[in-house]
Structures are given as structure tokens and as C-alpha cells.
Amino acid sequence: MDPEHREELIVEVVQRVLDRQARDDRSAEQALFDTLYHERRRLEHHPDEHGSEASFYDRIYSEATKAAPGRHRELLRKVLQQFANEVDGHFDRRVYAMATKAVPVALNVLLNTLSPLRLVETIQARLAGSADVVDDIGLAGQIEISGHTEQVKRLARIGTTILVPTHSSNLDSVLIGFALHQLGLPPYTYGAGLNLFANPVVGFFIGHLGAYTVDRRKTAPTYKDLLKTYAGATMETGYHNLFFPGGTRGRSGAVEHKLKLGLLGMGLNAYINNLLAGRRRPDIFVVPATINYQLVLEAETLIDDHLKATGKSRYIIEDDEFSRPRRILDFMTKLFSLHSKIDIVVSRPMDVFGNPVDDEGRSLDPKGRIIDRSRYVLTNDVIGHEPQRDREYTRELARSVGEAFHRDTLIKSTNLVSYAAFQALKHKNPKTGLYRLLRSSTERSVSVKDLYRHMEQTHHRVLDLAQAGRVRIDDTVRSQDTVAIVGEALAHLGSYHSNPAIVRKANRILYPDPKLVLYYGNRLSGFGLDDLEA
Amino acid sequence: MMIDHDKSQPRHQYGKTGGADRGYDRDLTVVGGGSFGTALASLAAGNDKKVIMWVRRPEQAAEISEQHTNERYLPGHDLPGDLQATSDMERAVRASRTVIVAIPSKSFRAVTSMLGEYLTGDQVVVHSTKGLELNTHRRMSEILTEETCAKKIGALSGPNLAKEIMGGDPAGCLVASRFAEVRHSLQVIYGGSRFRLYSGHDVVGTEIAGAFKNIVALACGAAHGMGFGQNTVSLLITRGLSEMTRFGLTMGANVFTFGGLAGVGDLVATCTSPLSRNHKVGVRLGKGEPLAEILDSMTQVAEGVPTVAAVQQFAKQRHLNLPIVNGVHALVHEAMKPNDVMRLLMSIPVGQELAVLPHG
Numbered sequence: 001m002d003p004e005h006r007e008e009l010i011v012e013v014v015q016r017v018l019d020r021q022a023r024d025d026r027s028a029e030q031a032l033f034d035t036l037y038h039e040r041r042r043l044e045h046h047p048d049e050h051g052s053e054a055s056f057y058d059r060i061y062s063e064a065t066k067a068a069p070g071r072h073r074e075l076l077r078k079v080l081q082q083f084a085n086e087v088d089g090h091f092d093r094r095v096y097a098m099a100t101k102a103v104p105v106a107l108n109v110l111l112n113t114l115s116p117l118r119l120v121e122t123i124q125a126r127l128a129g130s131a132d133v134v135d136d137i138g139l140a141g142q143i144e145i146s147g148h149t150e151q152v153k154r155l156a157r158i159g160t161t162i163l164v165p166t167h168s169s170n171l172d173s174v175l176i177g178f179a180l181h182q183l184g185l186p187p188y189t190y191g192a193g194l195n196l197f198a199n200p201v202v203g204f205f206i207g208h209l210g211a212y213t214v215d216r217r218k219t220a221p222t223y224k225d226l227l228k229t230y231a232g233a234t235m236e237t238g239y240h241n242l243f244f245p246g247g248t249r250g251r252s253g254a255v256e257h258k259l260k261l262g263l264l265g266m267g268l269n270a271y272i273n274n275l276l277a278g279r280r281r282p283d284i285f286v287v288p289a290t291i292n293y294q295l296v297l298e299a300e301t302l303i304d305d306h307l308k309a310t311g312k313s314r315y316i317i318e319d320d321e322f323s324r325p326r327r328i329l330d331f332m333t334k335l336f337s338l339h340s341k342i343d344i345v346v347s348r349p350m351d352v353f354g355n356p357v358d359d360e361g362r363s364l365d366p367k368g369r370i371i372d373r374s375r376y377v378l379t380n381d382v383i384g385h386e387p388q389r390d391r392e393y394t395r396e397l398a399r400s401v402g403e404a405f406h407r408d409t410l411i412k413s414t415n416l417v418s419y420a421a422f423q424a425l426k427h428k429n430p431k432t433g434l435y436r437l438l439r440s441s442t443e444r445s446v447s448v449k450d451l452y453r454h455m456e457q458t459h460h461r462v463l464d465l466a467q468a469g470r471v472r473i474d475d476t477v478r479s480q481d482t483v484a485i486v487g488e489a490l491a492h493l494g495s496y497h498s499n500p501a502i503v504r505k506a507n508r509i510l511y512p513d514p515k516l517v518l519y520y521g522n523r524l525s526g527f528g529l530d531d532l533e534a
Numbered sequence: 535m536m537i538d539h540d541k542s543q544p545r546h547q548y549g550k551t552g553g554a555d556r557g558y559d560r561d562l563t564v565v566g567g568g569s570f571g572t573a574l575a576s577l578a579a580g581n582d583k584k585v586i587m588w589v590r591r592p593e594q595a596a597e598i599s600e601q602h603t604n605e606r607y608l609p610g611h612d613l614p615g616d617l618q619a620t621s622d623m624e625r626a627v628r629a630s631r632t633v634i635v636a637i638p639s640k641s642f643r644a645v646t647s648m649l650g651e652y653l654t655g656d657q658v659v660v661h662s663t664k665g666l667e668l669n670t671h672r673r674m675s676e677i678l679t680e681e682t683c684a685k686k687i688g689a690l691s692g693p694n695l696a697k698e699i700m701g702g703d704p705a706g707c708l709v710a711s712r713f714a715e716v717r718h719s720l721q722v723i724y725g726g727s728r729f730r731l732y733s734g735h736d737v738v739g740t741e742i743a744g745a746f747k748n749i750v751a752l753a754c755g756a757a758h759g760m761g762f763g764q765n766t767v768s769l770l771i772t773r774g775l776s777e778m779t780r781f782g783l784t785m786g787a788n789v790f791t792f793g794g795l796a797g798v799g800d801l802v803a804t805c806t807s808p809l810s811r812n813h814k815v816g817v818r819l820g821k822g823e824p825l826a827e828i829l830d831s832m833t834q835v836a837e838g839v840p841t842v843a844a845v846q847q848f849a850k851q852r853h854l855n856l857p858i859v860n861g862v863h864a865l866v867h868e869a870m871k872p873n874d875v876m877r878l879l880m881s882i883p884v885g886q887e888l889a890v891l892p893h894g
Contacts, residue, residue: 353655353685365683367650376655376685379715388714389686395712396685 038220147346159283167244188242251306253522354400417489419521571636588626639665650682664744693803739791748838750774755816
């Protein structure tokens with residue numbers, strides 16, 4: 001991709017935001033001062049190292065206070081230009097173009113750096129001259145990719161795809177990058193939070209894998225608008241996009257059901273713009289995916305945050321397990337030694353209205369009849385944007401994505417056993433509120449028999465759900481009995497975390513960290529198992 | 535003429551104008567030739583709109599188009615001269631951007647499935663059916679979503695006794711949809727007529743209110759049939775509204791909907807008017823006539839009869855206590871004697887009257 005193209009993209013993005021935010025002198029002035037307020041306040045709390053940002057905004061502010069009404073728009077343009085450059089800063093299109101080949105190497109080096117043992121194995125294998133060694137070692141053995149992969153590959157050739165996975169760990173983007181390579185898909189453009197760069201190793205790779213930068217400390221509405229517009233513009237230009245519609249990593253452990261509509265809606269926006277521009281390949285396809293872990297790297301931090309006085313959870317977490325390479329190494333080592341698989345399930349692709357599409361990218365109605373999706377955006381026979389209508393369409397899309405998330409969630413032994421273990425604990429302490437149960441559980445325990453009883457009930461129901469196609473289950477959950485499933489879960493839940501979630505002592509199950517039990521069990525909430533809850 | 539429909543191709547290929555060649559030549563299509571469907575079509579036609587109706591039987595289509603009557607459902611009423619009807623679903627659906635579906639809940643899915651063959655994404659679909667699907671407990675808008683590609687969907691509900699509308703009495707109704715375009719389309723069609731359309735967003739509440747009021751109408755009819763006066767009817771209406779609201783809230787409805795035209799408005803009309811079909815069935819039940827005999831003698835559907843079964847099933851699953859629903863169910867489907875039902879209802883322990891309302 002030539003640098004000229006980048007210029008064009010930025011100019012277009014800035015102009016679109018300006019047209020929306022500064023329709024007249026008055027709104028331009030308001031948007032400018034509002035942005036300056038947010039930015040200067042951010043710099044008060046998080047001063048930039050060189051002071052260059054602060055002096056930039058001081059200069060603009062000083063000019064703005066003296067400026068004649070017509071001038072505010074130009075000053076706002078300068079600020080937006082600055083935002084756009086920052087956002088686009090890490091997105092190196094040359095790297096994007098050649099990353100198809102670079103991704104697997106990069107990721108394996110990354111993981112091998114984290115695991116000295118793997119590194120040795122890689123070197124040995126290389127010395128022995130094994131072909132495709134890069135793919136066979138490291139992640140490939142740990143990650144299982146299933147679902148509608150072939151269809152997505154086809155659709156990526158005939159249109160632009162937007163991959164929208166569930167989000168529970170900062171490792172997700174790395175794993176998705178790897179999965180894309182495994183599938184033979186090009187890297188996807190995505191907005192990586194600045195906090196991802198806190199991990200020096202991962203930050204390096206993320207910065208060079210098609211990521212643009214999202215600074216969540218920037219709270220100005222103009223900045224958020226610019227981010228969305230930027231993503232939309234890359235979709236129109238044909239870049240496949242990746243973002244997590246849940247917004248941030250799920251804190252509770254449950255499958256996300258409240259999705260952010262802003263970015264999701266940019267798919268429809270881009271589709272309409274493509275139709276208006278008469279592009280040859282106007283189609284945008286949305287591909288939900290689930291990432292399913294037996295253990296989650298940051299589980300302790302996430303559930304802690306979730307339980308902190310409801311509604312006050314931190315949007316930005318910079319000091320979690322992910323920022324500590326040693327912790328990632330421990331995590332990976334545990335996964336390798338437990339032969340634990342991470343499952344990525346690719347859902348059936350859909351159009352920007354939430355209708356399923358077939359292999360040729362044609363939209364289908366609920367009865368499988370082929371429909372012309374472009375008719376959804378007609379008003380009086382003319383294609384166009386209708387903000388109110390389009391918001392409702394996006395809500396429909398979000399509903400379809402949320403349903404796909406649930407249908408394609410893969411339940412593992414840690415989820416099943418944690419759910420049952422938490423129910424057993426609640427059942428034994430029927431009058432104790434949730435927070436007290438979580439706080440003072442060091443002396444709490446249930447009998448193994450009780451756990452098995454709750455397990456059998458839950459297992460039975462989950463098998464029924466899987467049979468009905470409402471959820472997926474892994475091999476252990478599908479084919480093993482209660483004792484084996486509990487055994488596998490205990491091996492996981494008792495090994496990686498600072499404190500084991502649950503442990504077995506003789507005929508008792510103890511709860512050293514009940515919050516983790518809640519976290520892993522929450523994966524099963526939202527599947528209508530409420531009647532099992534005591 | 536039958537159009538050969540190649541299933542492997544989209545029904546319309548987009549071009550720059552999105553296949554705008556479709557050229558709708560009517561303002562409104564009404565699917566269903568029952569009394570309310572015919573009344574809605576006539577009102578629009580009388581309001582200078584071009585309207586086509588779809589009816590199942592070709593003879594009925596011919597009667598409406600040529601003799602301008604619908605004797606079976608609206609005996610004694612003349613229909614507007616330019617109101618056309620057809621039994622060809624494709625022709626009817628392709629004629630207008632706006633489609634109203636007025637089909638009894640029992641056959642709603644089958645008919646909308648046919649509709650789904652021809653609908654396209656730009657069309658607005660509003661239904662006026664006041665019922666829930668038995669066994670699935672689906673609302674009609676959910677069935678439309680499951681059977682067709684339509685997304686711009688709405689529900690029309692309110693106090694609208696077809697015969698009064700045909701008689702030219704002023705009336706009002708609620709059109710609820712999340713899409714502004716849907717609300718606007720209907721208001722344009724009926725704007726300036728004697729049929730005022732108010733608009734709202736709460737599709738769930740509107741549909742629940744419409745379905746539920748028929749159950750209360752059966753109860754009020756039975757009370758009348760048993761010779762009770764207005765005190766009893768008022769008691770049933772008020773407590774019926776409370777049950778309706780409680781039921782609606784568990785389905786995600788907005789509490790305010792039940793205080794409006796589609797809620798209390800429709801409830802008052804249906805429960806007090808001798809024109810209401812459900813009320814009529816209730817009166818006969820109250821006099822001790824068996825249900826089968828009553829239904830055999832009717833040409834039209836009393837939606838409350840299947841709806842009470844659907845609502846009772848659903849309420850049971852959700853552990854909701856709805857005494858009037860249970861009473862009407864016992865009367866209609868369990869052959870309990872009217873006096874026994876009334877005794878049962880009156881023996882329920884009293885509680886707080888406004889306990890249903892959410893308070894801050």
C-alpha cells in the first residue's frame with residue numbers, strides 16, 4: 001500500500017468527522033473547546049514525557065480563545081489531524097502487506113521467547129531439518145480452530161470481512177492473529193489499546209500486525225468519533241477488520257451479551273457508502289467467533305474488578321497479569337503441561353443486518369431464501385443513510401452476534417465444574433449473600449458427594465443444550481463421566497492461579513479462591529440454567 | 535400469470551438504485567379479509583389511498599373488488615369502490631411498500647410464511663393481530679421475524695371495533711415499532727381520517743396488551759352472562775389490567791403502554807361493548823352454553839380462546855400467579871361451571887392493589 005493512500009485515508013477521516021462535529025461555527029467552537037477540555041484534563045492526570053502534547057494543546061487553546069468564529073473549525077481540524085496521526089501511527093501498511101508470511105514466525109518467536117523449553121525444541125527441530133516446523137511447534141498444537149472457516153476464507157476474497165470475537169484475555173488478539181494465519185487469511189486491521197503495548201514483547205508484535213492505536217485515556221467525543229470513522233474508512237478501502245464488540249475483556253466470565261453498537265454499526269455505514277460509491281465489491285460480512293479457554297490468564301484481576309462495587313469497574317487496567325511476561329510464561333507452561341487446548345470457534349458469517357449469508361456471500365432470510373440485502377437501505381427507492389433506521393439494524397446485528405456467541409461458546413470442564421461447585425456452595429449456605437460467600441469462604445467446604453450431585457445435574461442439562469445446538473462442548477465434557485471431568489477441572493483450577501480456585505482434600509472440596517469459581521462458572525450463565533441455582 | 539422464480543438468484547439484484555425498478559403502484563396492502571382487515575383497508579381507501587387486499591378465497595376477492603361488499607365478515611356495509619382484492623399473494627405483496635397483516639393468530643405463521651416468499655427488505659410490515667401463538671408463546675412480530683426477511687416491523691393495537699369504524703365513528707389506535715419509518719408510514723396512510731394513529735416504541739407491550747385484553751373480555755362477558763352488573767365488570771377490568779401489566783413486565787414491556795390506548799383503552803372497549811366477539815363468547819359461556827356449541831355458531835375467531843391457553847402455559851412456566859387468567863382458562867378449556875369460577879376468584883386472599891407497579 002502506497003503512502004499516498006494513507007494520506008488520502010487520513011484526509012477523508014478528518015473531513016468526515018469535521019463535517020459531523022462542526023456543522024456550523026457554533027458547533028465547531030463547542031466541539032473544539034470540548035475536545036481541548038478533555039485533552040488538557042487527560043494531560044494533567046497523565047503528563048506526556050516530553051511535554052510536546054501539552055504545548056500543542058496549550059498553543060491551540062491560546063489561539064482558540066482569541067480566534068474569530070470562522071477560525072475554530074480550522075483549529076479543530078488541526079486537533080483531529082493530530083488524533084488521526086496518532087491512531088494511524090502504528091499501522092504500517094508495508095508490514096500489513098507482508099505480514100501474511102511474518103505472522104507465524106513472529107508469533108512462534110513470541111511464544112518460544114516465553115517458553116525456553118519450546119525454544120530449545122524449535123532449534124532442535126530446525127537443526128534436524130523438519131519441514132513446516134514453525135507451524136507444528138508452539139501454538140499450533142494448543143489451538144483448535146473449528147466452525148465456518150472455509151466459508152470465511154471464500155468471503156474474504158469476495159468482500160470485506162469484520163471479525164468480531166468474544167474477549168476474555170489480552171492474549172485473544174495474539175491468538176486470533178495466529179488463527180488467521182492458520183486459515184490462510186491476511187492479517188486484520190484492528191484497534192489495539194495502548195495498554196497492550198505495556199507488555200514489551202507482545203507490544204512489539206501487536207504494533208506491527210496491522211494494528212492502529214486506541215488510547216482509552218482520551219475521552220473526547222471527537223476522538224471516539226474519529227476512531228469509529230477511521231475503522232469504517234478502512235472497511236470501505238477493503239481492509240478486513242477485527243474488533244471485540246464487547247468493548248473490553250469480559251469481567252465476569254460470562255459470554256458477552258451487551259455489545260457495543262458504535263463500531264458494529266460502522267459495517268453498515270461502510271456498506272451503504274460502498275453502494276453509493278458504486279464499488280464493485282461493496283459487501284461487508286460480519287464473522288463472530290468465540291475464544292474458549294480452560295484457564296484465563298487474567299481471571300483473578302478480571303473477576304476482582306467485576307466484583308468491585310458494581311458499576312465502578314475500571315475501564316482500563318494496566319497492571320494485570322498481562323503486563324508481566326513472567327506470568328504469561330507461567331500460564332503458557334501450564335497450558336502446555338496440562339495439554340490444554342484453546343478453542344477458537346468461527347461462527348456462521350452474516351451480513352451487516354444480522355442475516356446469515358451463504359458460501360457465495362448472498363444473504364438468506366430465516367427460511368433460507370436468498371434475499372437482496374441492498375433493499376434494506378432503500379428509502380423511497382433511493383439508497384442512503386437513515387440514522388434512526390440504521391441504529392435499529394445495528395441493534396439487530398448485535399442481537400444476531402450475541403446469539404452466535406452463545407451458540408458457539410465451547411464449554412470446558414473448568415466451566416462446568418466451577419458452575420456446579422458454586423451452586424453446591426450456595427446450596428449449602430442458602431442464607432448467605434453473594435459477597436459474604438465470596439469473602440469468607442476460607443473455612444467453607446462441601447462434600448465431594450455434593451459436588452458430584454450438582455455436577456451430574458449441570459452436566460445433564462449442558463449435554464441437552466449441546467444436543468439442541470444451543471451451545472458447544474469439548475470432548476471431555478461430551479464423553480467423560482463426572483469423576484473424569486472433575487479430575488481434569490481440578491488439575492487446571494488448582495495449578496496456575498495464585499490460589500487454587502478449588503481443591504480436593506480427602507472427601508471435601510475446599511474453596512481457597514471462590515471468586516475464581518464464580519468466574520469460570522459464569523460462562524454458563526445466560527443459558528437458561530437458572531432453575532439449577534439454589 | 536405465474537412468474538418463474540429461480541431460487542438460486544436473489545429476488546432482486548442491486549444496482550446503484552438497489553433494484554428500484556420494483557415500482558410499487560399501491561399505497562397499502564392488507565393481508566387478510568376478516569372484519570378488521572377489511573375495515574383497515576376501507577379506511578385507507580376512503581382516505582384517498584390506493585389499497586389492495588389479499589384474501590384466501592378467489593370468490594371473496596371478486597366480491598370485494600366487484601360488488602364492494604364483504605358479507606361474511608362485515609354484513610350490510612358498503613366498501614369503497616376503488617378497493618381491490620386478490621387471492622394472488624405475490625401480486626398483493628409486490629404492490630405496496632407498506633403491508634398490514636390482519637390474520638388470526640392460529641393461521642398467522644402459515645400466511646406469513648407465504649408472505650415471506652415475496653417480501654423484500656425495504657418493505658414495512660405491521661400486524662394487527664391480537665393473540666399469542668399456542669405452544670411457542672410467540673408474539674406475532676416474532677413470527678414475522680422468524681418467517682420473513684422483514685425487519686421494519688410494527689404492531690397496530692387499540693380500541694377498534696370493526697363495525698364502529700365502518701360506521702364512521704371517530705377512533706384511535708397505537709402503532710408501535712422501533713423503526714420511525716414504520717410509525718410514519720402508517721400515520722401518513724391514515725392521516726386526516728377519522729382514525730387517529732398514535733405512535734410508540736414498545737412493540738412487546740402493545741402486543742401483550744392486545745392479546746391479553748381478550749382474556750379479560752371473556753371474563754367480563756361471562757360476568758354479564760351471569761347477570762352481574764358494572765361493579766363486577768369494573769373489578770375484572772381493573773384487576774385484569776394489573777395481571778396484564780405483571781405479565782407484560784416479565785416479557786420486557788414498558789409499564790406505561792398498559793395505561794394507554796393499547797392497554798386500558800382497548801380493555802375498556804372490549805370489556806364493555808356487546809360488539810366484541812370475545813365479550814359475546816363470554817356472555818354465552820356465562821349463561822352456561824358449552825364452548826364447542828358457541829364456536830360452531832360463529833363465523834369469526836374469538837382470539838381470547840386460544841390466547842388464554844397460551845398465556846396460562848407461559849405463566850405456569852414462569853411461576854406467575856394470574857388468577858383471572860386461571861379462572862378464564864378453567865371456564866373455557868376445563869369446562870368449569872361459571873359460578874364455581876366466580877367463587878374461586880372471590881376466595882383468593884386479598885393483597886395490595888398497586889403492588890404490580892415498579893416504585894422507586
